[in-house]
């Protein structure tokens with residue numbers, strides 16, 4: 001029964017909203033803390049969900065961030081409304097970024113978000129077209 005979805009937390013992420021940016025991932029982190037999930041797993045999920053959320057704010061036309069909780073794993077999922085990623089291999093390359101100058105002035109655009117999301121995941125899935133990008137990242141929970 002370990003692959004049964006226990007609960008889904010969902011957050012609407014608006015494009016270019018730098019005031020709300022990070023609230024979804026911060027709420028996920030606090031929820032997992034209150035559940036007593038181990039600190040290193042929470043840290044990985046916090047990095048993954050934050051980078052995923054910020055990418056929706058900066059690069060997409062808006063979308064959803066989901067945190068799906070299972071008995072033995074957590075999936076962080078984003079689905080956005082475009083414009084999509086033309087070359088996924090390139091986007092996953094460390095240091096590659098299309099962030100504008102004004103976004104770089106806010107401290108983003110190192111081109112490390114997607115590489116780090118992949119690095120901290122146990123499973124990484126991405127699909128993209130001009131209609132939007134779908135990312136599903138799995139982090140396995142430790143046996144207690």
Ligand SMILES: Nc1ncnc2c1ncn2[C@@H]1O[C@H](COP(=O)(O)OP(=O)(O)OP(=O)(O)O)[C@@H](O)[C@H]1O
Pocket residue numbers: 051055056058059060080082083084085091092096097098099107108109110111112113114115133
């Ligand atoms: N949801 C998305 N929709 C469209 N393009 C995206 C999306 N996420 C990432 N990208 C593209 O992939 C590139 C690399 O993303 P990545 O998160 O690694 O770097 P970044 O967001 O530019 O900088 P950083 O995450 O270090 O602040 C982006 O610059 C952008 O071109």
Ligand SMILES: [Mg+2]
Pocket residue numbers: 051054055109112113114
């Ligand atoms: Mg990024």
